Amino acid sequence: MQFQFDEKSNTKFILWQMVIFSAICWTAIEAPLSFVLSLDVNQKNLWFDGLISCLFLADICLNFTPFYSRQEDPAQITPWQKQKKPYSKSIWFPIDIASTIPFDLLAYAFDLSGVPVFSLIRLLRVVRMLKMVSLYQSMSLLPQGYKLGLIFSTVLIIIHWIACAWMFINPVESSDYYTLYNKSLYWTITTLTTIGYGDITPTSNVGRIFTMFIMIIGVGTYGVVIGNVSRLIIEADRFKEAKKEKVNELGLFMKHYNIPISLQRQVFSFYHHLLNERMSDKDNTIINELPHALQDELQIYMKIKLIKNVHIFRESPMACLKLISQKLQQCYYSPNDYIIKKGEMGEKMFIIAHGDVEVSNGEKIFANLKDGQFFGEIALLEETERTADVISKTYCDLYTLHKDDFLEIVERFPSLHEKFKAIYTKRQTDNKKIAKAS
Numbered sequence: 410m411q412f413q414f415d416e417k418s419n420t421k422f423i424l425w426q427m428v429i430f431s432a433i434c435w436t437a438i439e440a441p442l443s444f445v446l447s448l449d450v451n452q453k454n455l456w457f458d459g460l461i462s463c464l465f466l467a468d469i470c471l472n473f474t475p476f477y478s479r480q481e482d483p484a485q486i487t488p489w490q491k492q493k494k495p496y497s498k499s500i501w502f503p504i505d506i507a508s509t510i511p512f513d514l515l516a517y518a519f520d521l522s523g524v525p526v527f528s529l530i531r532l533l534r535v536v537r538m539l540k541m542v543s544l545y546q547s548m549s550l551l552p553q554g555y556k557l558g559l560i561f562s563t564v565l566i567i568i569h570w571i572a573c574a575w576m577f578i579n580p581v582e583s584s585d586y587y588t589l590y591n592k593s594l595y596w597t598i599t600t601l602t603t604i605g606y607g608d609i610t611p612t613s614n615v616g617r618i619f620t621m622f623i624m625i626i627g628v629g630t631y632g633v634v635i636g637n638v639s640r641l642i643i644e645a646d647r648f649k650e651a652k653k654e655k656v657n658e659l660g661l662f663m664k665h666y667n668i669p670i671s672l673q674r675q676v677f678s679f680y681h682h683l684l685n686e687r688m689s690d691k692d693n694t695i696i697n698e699l700p701h702a703l704q705d706e707l708q709i710y711m712k713i714k715l716i717k718n719v720h721i722f723r724e725s726p727m728a729c730l731k732l733i734s735q736k737l738q739q740c741y742y743s744p745n746d747y748i749i750k751k752g753e754m755g756e757k758m759f760i761i762a763h764g765d766v767e768v769s770n771g772e773k774i775f776a777n778l779k780d781g782q783f784f785g786e787i788a789l790l791e792e793t794e795r796t797a798d799v800i801s802k803t804y805c806d807l808y809t810l811h812k813d814d815f816l817e818i819v820e821r822f823p824s825l826h827e828k829f830k831a832i833y834t835k836r837q838t839d840n841k842k843i844a845k846a847s
Contacts, residue, residue: 425476429537430559437532444573455517462511472505504537572593572597595609600623659677713731715808721829728822738810744803745802749785751796759784759809761807765801790830
């Protein structure tokens with residue numbers, strides 16, 4: 410079964426991953442600290458342990474649904490992933506099952522809370538972080554904030570683990586756990602950053618070896634973190650910089666040829682629309698090497714981006730949006746062109762991708778319509794003459810939906826027909842009110 414990307418399901422998926430990641434982070438922080446400080450299990454631990462087990466169990470169930478499989482990005486699948494095993498036969502299934510075991514509850518039930526290994530064995534849940542990193546690498550549509558959060562959270566957890574390891578290797582008798590951890594964290598950060606003030610130093614051979622190892626790790630950590638953050642910033646700014654460069658080039662071009670100011674405004678207006686609606690001005694160039702069948706399929710999704718912003722189509726299912734986009738025809742108008750003339754028979758509706766149009770009846774102007782609005786939809790519901798002129802006020806990029814195509818669509822999706830009828834009824838009521846008032 411093939412699943413199509415859906416923006417709402419992707420948002421839910423990301424939010425769910427944030428919940429699971431938070432549960433992993435809690436375990437990654439609390440488990441080693443409890444082990445090193447030999448903390449007893451308390452009621453708070455029991456509640457959190459039970460909650461985390463339930464979350465992980467729910468995540469296992471979701472792995473058997475389209476909730477996970479529709480998130481895969483085919484462009485990121487490596488050759489060794491092409492022959493993908495079912496989740497139940499993958500290496501992650503037994504690891505995920507083991508991570509659902511409530512170790513704190515078991516320790517409390519069997520009076521094993523004093524056994525340190527029960528605190529440490531819960532770190533098995535942290536192995537799931539590798540799964541999340543793999544998932545993060547396979548999804549190109551993750552928000553930049555999520556990616557940065559994942560990187561920094563991972564770094565902070567590693568720092569925490571090193572601080573706990575330092576407390577274990579260099580134990581100090583103290584009942585003030587806060588001060589003890591604070592000093593260990595201070596030593597970890599000064600060592601990783603290669604600052605090393607020398608006020609806290611190892612006193613054993615094992616401690617010195619551990620310190621040298623952490624110094625080496627610190628050099629690599631800087632490179633990895635700075636490299637990843639820089640890459641994310643560059644990715645975020647790449648298209649903005651490309652847009653600025655194109656607009657500057659266009660400005661120099663028009664200045665060189667002394668293009669009139671009024672025409673310059675029209676050109677810049679359309680160009681800003683082009684850059685805002687598309688990833689770049691080379692969308693067609695990007696896909697023109699693909700087979701025509703694939704190009705047509707991609708063009709459909711490019712149109713879906715437009716029609717999802719039209720309120721009458723906004724709540725339509727993806728299958729309906731796809732069918733509508735297949736039927737849309739693009740057309741262009743120059744300023745002061747008649748798009749619709751009063752008295753002619755209507756056969757199609759218009760959606761404004763870019764531009765301004767004026768709806769009038771002789772000297773009286775009824776409305777000015779802009780990007781994302783539509784007009785002429787009454788012609789799809791009944792055979793009627795146009796009751797007003799529609800004239801382009803700027804250069805306009807429009808999409809049309811013919812009546813025959815509309816009837817084919819509403820036959821499969823009756824709810825869309827009901828939406829159009831509701832708009833038609835409202836408009837008829839408004840027209841009657843206007844007629845009475847005049």
